[in-house]
Amino acid sequence: EFHSVIPAGQTAASFLTKAKLNFFSTTVGHLWSQSIGGETPSIAINKDGSLIATEWNVAGHKAGVVVFDRDGNIKWEVGNPLNVDPLTSGQQRYPELAFSKDGRTLFLGGGNGSIASWDLSSQSIIWSHRTTWSSSDSTQQIRLISPEDDGSLLVGSGDGYLYSISSSGEILWRTYIGSWPDGYAESANYIFAGGKQSTYVVLLDKKGHVLWEI
Numbered sequence: 561e562f563h564s565v566i567p568a569g570q571t572a573a574s575f576l577t578k579a580k581l582n583f584f585s586t587t588v589g590h591l592w593s594q595s596i597g598g599e600t601p602s603i604a605i606n607k608d609g610s611l612i613a614t615e616w617n618v619a620g621h622k623a624g625v626v627v628f629d630r631d632g633n634i635k636w637e638v639g640n641p642l643n644v645d646p647l648t649s650g651q652q653r654y655p656e657l658a659f660s661k662d663g664r665t666l667f668l669g670g671g672n673g674s675i676a677s678w679d680l681s682s683q684s685i686i687w688s689h690r691t692t693w694s695s696s697d698s699t700q701q702i703r704l705i706s707p708e709d710d711g712s713l714l715v716g717s718g719d720g721y722l723y724s725i726s727s728s729g730e731i732l733w734r735t736y737i738g739s740w741p742d743g744y745a746e747s748a749n750y751i752f753a754g755g756k757q758s759t760y761v762v763l764l765d766k767k768g769h770v771l772w773e774i
Contacts (some may be wrong), residue, residue, distance in 0.1 A: 561662050562577075562624050564714075572620070572716045575756075579595060579596055579597055579598050579599065579602075580593045580594065580595055580596060581582065581593065581594045581596050581603070581612070581614050581616075581628070583612065585658030586741070587700065591631075591632070591728065592632035593630065594632055595618060595633075596614055596615070596616035596617070596618065596626075597616050597617035597619075597623075598617050599617040600614060600615040600616070600655070601655055601656075601711075601741060602614055602615045602654055602655050602656055602657045602661050602669075603657070604657040604658050604666070606657070606659040606663040607659070607661065607663055607744060608663070609630060610611065610629060610630045610663075610665065611627055611628070611629065611659065611680075612627065612628045612629075612630075613625060613626070613627045613628075613629075613638075613657045613659070613666055614626060614657070615654045615655070615657070618623060621634075621637055622637040622638070622639030622640065623639070623640060623653070624638060624639040624640030624641070624644075624653050624654060625638040625639065625640070625653075625654050625657065625666075626638065627666065627670060627680070636680065636683060637733060638666070638668075638678060638683070639644075640653055640677065641678065641685055642654075642668060642674045642676055644671050644672045644674065644687065645672065647650075651672065653671055654668055654669060654670055654671065654702075654706065655671055655679070655701050655702065656669030656702045656703055656705050657667060657669065657705070657706040657731060658706070658707055658713075659707070660677075660707050660711075661707050661709070661711075662681070663680075664680055664681065665677050665678065665679060665680065665686070666678045666680055667705045667707070667713060668701030669701070669703070669704075669705050669715070670701065670702055672690070672700070672701065673690055673691040673700045673702065673717055673718060673719060674688060674689065674690050674700060674702070675689050675691065675702050675713075675715050675717075675725070676688035676762065677690075677722075677729060686729065687729025688729075689723075689729070689731065691715075691717040691718075691719045691721065691723070695714070695730075696708040699719045700717070700718035700719055701717070701755070702715060702716070702717055702718075702740075703716055703718065703740035703741065704715070704716030704722075704740065704741045706744075706746070710722055710727075711726070711727030711734040712725060712726050712727060712732065713725045713769070714746070714751070716737070716741035716744070716753070717740060718739060718740045720732040720736055720737065720738055720739050720740075720755065721735060721736055721737065722734065722735050722737050722741065722751070722753055722764070722768070724768060729749045733767060733768035734768065735752070735762070735763050735764055735769075735770060737753045737760060738754075738755030739742060739755035739756050740755065740756050741753045741754065741755065741756070743761075749765065749766060750763060750764065750766070750771070751763070751764040751765075751766065752764075760773065760774075761774050
């Protein structure tokens with residue numbers, strides 16, 4: 561099994577059975593691989609393919625999030641700035657990661673329901689939020705981060721809500737969709753989402769208003 565993302569004609573894949581991050585070029589083929597110490601669904605690549613972020617747990621390094629450059633060298637060890645406990649987060653500290661469209665920020669989606677904006681130049685948190693969750697339930701984790709053209713984010717949480725968060729960290733709206741998003745699609749005017757833990761499916765406008773639900 562693997563997860564993949566394709567930006568700028570390149571693809572990164574995490575082969576979960578081998579606990580490795582593999583980076584490929586569509587023209588050259590396999591370029592490099594790095595051990596990440598375990599399974600993870602979280603891979604993010606910036607727009608020009610020069611930065612690759614993933615979760616890792618490698619001896620001798622900060623457990624949490626690491627950012628590689630295009631050649632597979634460690635650029636930053638972000639670590640675990642949200643102090644996510646893997647024992648209460650489904651054993652994944654950061655199941656969701658995404659770069660901002662300008663490539664200057666890495667968004668961290670925590671297994672404890674936290675979402676944060678991490679400034680790459682200063683290596684510090686710009687803002688963070690904790691969505692409502694139960695410490696005994698590992699399904700309460702961030703499982704969707706979608707940067708929008710206006711700088712805002714769409715964030716899906718295991719608390720059952722889809723959030724819109726501004727570039728400054730203000731929560732603009734939140735709408736109940738049943739659980740974290742398992743199916744998601746977006747157009748210029750609409751958002752379609754379905755929850756993983758329910759049969760709840762909704763169509764929203766860009767203000768978070770429910771147009772219909774089934």
